[in-house]
Each structure stands twice: as structure tokens, then as C-alpha cells.
Amino acid sequence: MSLGRAWLASSEEEDEDGSAAGPEPVTGQEEHARGGAGHTAGPEETLVRRLMRVPMPALAVMDAAGRVVDANDSFLRLGGVGREELEAGRMRWDALAAPESPAAGAQAMDMLRRLGTAGPLETEYVRPDGSRVPVMLAALSLESPERLLVLVQDLTSRRRAEEALRFLSDASRELAEVRAEPEAILAGVAHLAVSAMASWCLVDVLEEDGSFRRVAAAHREPSGEALLREAPRYPPITDATSPLFQALARGESRVYPDFLPEHRALMARGAEPLALLEQLEARSVMLVPMRSRGRAVGLLTFASCDVGRRYGSEDLEMVEELARRVVAAVDNARLYHEGQDAVRLRDEFLGIASHELKTPLTPLRLRLQMLQRQVEGASRSGDPLSPERFSEALDVALRQVRKLTDLVDNLLDVSRISAGRMKLELEEVDLAGLAAELVSRFTPSAAQLGCALELHAPVPVIGRWDRLRVEQVVTNLLTNALKYGAGRPVAVRVEGAGERARLTVEDHGIGIAEEDLCRIFERFERAVSDRHYGGLGLGLYITRQIVEALGGTVGVTSRPGMGSTFTLELPKGTAAVP
Structure with a gap:
């Protein structure tokens, strides 16, 4: 049978x-x-x-x-x-x-x-x-x-599983290159996606203000690249009328096996963005958040324009795993580059610090050696050393010791700030009186540099601040003004502005280029060559940290060749950070 x-x-x-x-x-x-x-x-x-x-x-x-x-x-x-x-x-x-x-x-x-x-x-x-x-x-x-x-x-299911494994394997090899810049990694992922499982792919990074910034866009067809670059930007997650993107910010993925007009309306606001999205002809779409340390950091968008390629739960699981690997790779790359930058800054700082510490040590050693020879000569000859020559040598030595002390104090301040151990001792301070005292102290140095110091502080301006720290801030601003003032007048003004006190230091020196204004308050940063002007690049960084700890602000306006104006504002009441 x-x-x-x-x-x-x-x-x-x-x-x-x-x-x-x-x-x-x-x-x-x-x-x-x-x-x-x-x-x-x-x-x-x-x-x-x-x-x-x-x-x-x-x-x-x-x-x-x-x-x-x-x-x-x-x-x-x-x-x-x-x-x-x-x-x-x-x-x-x-x-x-x-x-x-x-x-x-x-x-x-x-x-x-x-x-x-x-x-x-x-x-x-x-x-x-x-x-x-x-x-x-x-x-x-x-x-x-x-x-x-x-x-x-x-x-179909078996092929999809095989494709997923192959795709994740290729992605892992692509993501293993930690030397790549984070945004280059994200661009590589977008191009890898369109070669394996998407017609086009977008990568957006979530900014601190809740807006999305597009960092990568890839299309399978070269003719579609230009259209994809014009793809509508997503609304910010702070938009109360955008529940979709608020859900994405919470880490909730979305898959649309059939991408319908109502789904397009969720992703694009307005007739023009909606028309652009329709021209991309997506038939099936996945939106997958990238999350790091419990919060959303970006968004991956995958779209299929193929009739037979409908995304489902298995595809969503795969790209969610991809998103986790992408975030880990970007974090590793960022840490790698931050480490490289830290090493570079350390080496640069050590070179500058060595130079700056050597600058006062050399004249100090020479002056002490000269004084030693004079004392030995006087001892052999029996003639006493004149008090004037002895006092002159000690004055030079003391000036160099003060420079060394200032350098060491700056380094200690940076250490305290980094460790969060900077303390404030609040007391009642007259900012106008403090400015007058410092201008008087700097007048001899200014005269040697050919700078005339002017003070405009007609009335007392009282507030509760740390006197020594405010003195340190004004000292740093005056030192900068005299260093870069090019022998021209420097004006200091103090005035009350309601509940805040304002101090400005204006010079007419070399000025600061616009592209350097945003970085001069960072550690080890300068707007000029240290070879010509010296310094550790810490003064303005320490200034900003102290001012912010006191609840105030410090800023600068400048034009190259026209001088600079630094403006310090402090609240008159209790400091914002104890």
C-alpha cells in the first residue's frame, strides 16, 4: 500500500x-x-x-x-x-x-x-x-x-533572523572602532542600515533643551539623498502637543508595519514638512530611542519603501538591540576622546606650568646667588654690605616668591574647584572700597607698563560676599587688563544696579577674536600665544568658578585691536551656593 x-x-x-x-x-x-x-x-x-x-x-x-x-x-x-x-x-x-x-x-x-x-x-x-x-x-x-x-x-522568519544576526554582527564590527568620532559612528550605522534592512535611515541626537539635532541621514538610492537631507526635523520633546516624541523620550519605541497618513501627521507638523515626508514614500517605519544611563539621548528612524518589507516585532527587537550597541559604542568613543583630550591638556599644562614656575625661579636664584657673593666678598674684605643693596636684593627675591605663591595658589584653587571643596566665607563687603584698594595696589605696576589706571566708584556698593574671593576675581581682571592693555589706559567702574552690583574693567589693548570669546573662561585656555604673554590659562577659569559660586556672572565683549571689557555682576544678598 x-x-x-x-x-x-x-x-x-x-x-x-x-x-x-x-x-x-x-x-x-x-x-x-x-x-x-x-x-x-x-x-x-x-x-x-x-x-x-x-x-x-x-x-x-x-x-x-x-x-x-x-x-x-x-x-x-x-x-x-x-x-x-x-x-x-x-x-x-x-x-x-x-x-x-x-x-x-x-x-x-x-x-x-x-x-x-x-x-x-x-x-x-x-x-x-x-x-x-x-x-x-x-x-x-x-x-x-x-x-x-x-x-x-x-x-521569512528564518531569513529575517539570519539577516538580523548578520546585520548585528556587521554593526558590532563597525562600532568596535573607538577611535572614530561619535558622529562618524552614527553616520556609519545609518549607511549600514540602508545596506541591510532599510530604504532610508535618520539619526537624531537629543539636545539638552529637548530639541533634536540631525547628525546622519542615509538613503539606499543616490537620487533620494538630496530629498532625505530636506526631511522634516522632528518637534522637540518639550512640545506638549507632541505625545509621540514625548513617548520616545521616555524610551518607548514605535513600529508602524503600515505607515499611514495619520502616522505621518504625528512625525511632521505643517503642510510643507508633511509633503516632504510623503515624497520619501515610506511604507513601513520604526522609531527607536537611544538611551544612556536611564535617559534618552537620540532617535533612530528606519523606513522601508519596499512593498514586501513590512517591519514587525522581530525587526523592532533587532533595532532596539542595535540602539543599545550604538549607545555603548558612542559612549566608549566619547570616553576615549575625552581621555585623549585630558592627556593632551595634561601634557600641555605640565609644559606651561614648568615654564611658568621656572620664570620666577630663575631670577630668584640669580639674585640670591649675587647676594651670597656680595656677603662673602664683604666678609673677606671686612667691609659691611650696604643696607640699600641688601634690601634691593631681598625685594627682588620677595617679588619672585610672590609670583611662585600665586602660581601655586592657582593650582590649588583648580584642585579645590574640581573636587568641589571651594568654601566661601560670607561677610559684608564694599565692592567700591575693595576696587579702590586694588587700584591703589596696582598703580605702581601699571606705571611701569605705561598704563594709566582710572577708577570710577562714586558711592559704596555693599553686598554679602567672600572678601578674599572677590579680591581674587578683581585682581585677575586687573592683571589681564594690564597684561594685554598695550600701554593704554585701563578703567575700573563700580555701580549698583538694583539688587545686583556691577564692576567693569575696560582696556584698550589687543582685544580678543570673536571665536575665542567662548573659550577663554575654560581651563588652560588663552586667546594669545603663551610664548609672548605667559600664564597658565587658569585665571579666568578660576574667576568664572568663583563668580558662579557667589551667584553672579562674568562676561566679556571685545574686538581685536579695540580692547576688551570684562563685566562682573554679583547679587547683593546671600550667595546662591553656600
């Missing part, structure tokens, strides 16, 4: 209520497919008819001409056709098979002739809408003349 007959015998023994199951009724279409009117269905045909009612797997019966004469619903769904096409006799095997793989059909027919069975073979079905389905099939020759029973398994 053949396999078909044995199965038939076992399946027709009893029906559900225990009675014998008679032959299934045959429709006119079935009768035509099986030989026309008057044809009596044999046991094998009855079995096939029963098999067609099995929901899984996908099953079909074909004749020698390649026409599908019967199929179950699973097969019809797999082929993307309706039963009316089958019943009208318009469904053909060669219309389903991928045109570039005729060898699969020839191989199957050869196996059927030799063995009576064929498969398993992997190929693709092409649906009427142009989409493709990877399948594995097997065929069995039926005892009825020129009939084949075909079993088909949908391999």
Missing part, C-alpha cells in the same frame, strides 16, 4: 462521532479539475481533498502543465492570491516562481521523475504585488496521472 493510501485508510476509518466517514462531496470546480463530469473520486483524490482543508502547512496540487488546480488557504496567503483566481484556473506555478531561479524547478522535476519525490528546495515566490517570499518546498507525485502535491514552508 502506498503512503497516500495508508494515510487514507487511517483517516477514513471513523469520523468524530464514530460513524464511518463517507466520501467528501465534490464541487463542480473540483470535478472539472479532476477529470470532468462522471469522474469518480478515488481514495487518493479524497485524501488530497481532505488535506486541502488542513490549515498548515501550505499545500497545493498542480497538473503537468504547471497549473495550480487546488490549494489550501495557507498556500493562497503565501502566494498573495485569492481563491477566485484558483477557481478560475488562472493560478500557475511558473507565475509564482522567481524568474531568476529556473534551475530550482528543473531540479525538482528531475527528482520527481527519478524518485517520485523532490525537495526540500529553497527558492522564492513572487506575489502579484511584486513582493517576494522566501520558501522551502517539497513535492510528491500522486498516483493520479500527472498530478503533484506540493508542500511549502514560509522561510
